[in-house]
Amino acid sequence: METRVRGIVTREMRFKETSKILTLYTQDLGRISVMARGAYNPKSDLIANTQIFSHNAYRLHKGRSFYYINQADVVDSFYSIREDMDRMLYGSYMLELINISTVEEDRNEKLYFLLLKGLRVLSDAKEDFLKLIISYELKYISFLGYRPSLNTCILCNERNPKIIGFSIARGGVICSECRGMESHCEFMDIGLWKAMNSLLYTPLDEVFPIDISEDTMFKLHTIMVKYILDRIERKQFNSLSILDAIKRNGGI
Ligand SMILES: [Zn+2]
Known part of the structure; x- marks a missing residue:
């Protein structure tokens, strides 16, 4: 058949x-x-x-x-992904994510269309790859069923909380009142929170004009990698280790 x-x-x-x-x-x-x-x-x-x-x-x-x-x-x-080292490394990360976090013959159309769009946007991107990747990570983990809770404190449900942390284990933001009750918490201020919120909800092809500092992006990416690895029960991504090694050696 x-x-x-x-x-x-x-x-x-x-x-x-x-x-x-x-x-x-x-x-x-x-x-x-x-x-x-x-x-x-x-x-x-x-x-x-x-x-x-x-x-x-x-x-x-x-x-x-x-x-x-x-x-x-x-x-x-998607030839243009294979011909550029930056695009290829970030693209490899998108592929690795799907290879190690999905179950064979378990259909998920949202993940399929996200990957397809991710590759399309990446193949046209000239710079700002990290912004695209963080937005991709946020959408990816949401479509796997673990959308981070950003609008209310994950512990006390306070709306519009004064945000001071993000709990990897609980998958959401922690308010200043509850900060002391959570032993492991990533630092998150209002700038990081705003960036995370807009990268989660803005379509992949529209993230480039969003103004986010490089420092904020590195911090967000670090949080997202920890969060995804925790949810899919892995220790590291091979594609990101290669990327880190290249960056440490002075770039591509
Ligand atoms: Zn709270």
Whole structure:
């Protein structure tokens, strides 16, 4: 039986001489494993539509352990992500997030469309990558079911609280009154709170004009990485370790 799906290549692994095992994130099936036979053969029809980041329309059939490709057409190659080191590293982070935090064949259309839009905006972005990434992180974790609570204190439910912290464990802001009751709390002032709020609710392609200082962005990104790792029960992101190493060595 043939299945037609649209999907994004989120991981590729060489298999034997000329084949590839792909991870696809698809609209209808969520994350699936696909065997692309002969994809490394220079004459293969599958070269373009088995590239990492590419968005393709596939006709698949299901085998015992994998799906197999009957036919595939490129929808968008996202070539400009692969040709720029910054874009590629941040794009790899988007792919890693989806690879390690989703369950095989667990459909989540919101995540699919977020990834697709994230890659589209990233492929056109010239700078300000971190702003885009924080907005992506906030939306991503929300669509996984863990939207941070930003409008009331997570402990006392006080509305319009004087915010002084963010609790990773509880997933929300802590007011000045409750600060003493929470042992582990990330510092968060009104500037950080405003930036977090606007990056959560502004569409990805509209975040660039938002005025946020570099210092605020680094702090927010640090909080988001800790929060996401806590929720998906992981220790680190490989893609971010590479990015950090490059930044430490004086940039790209
Ligand atoms: Zn409180």
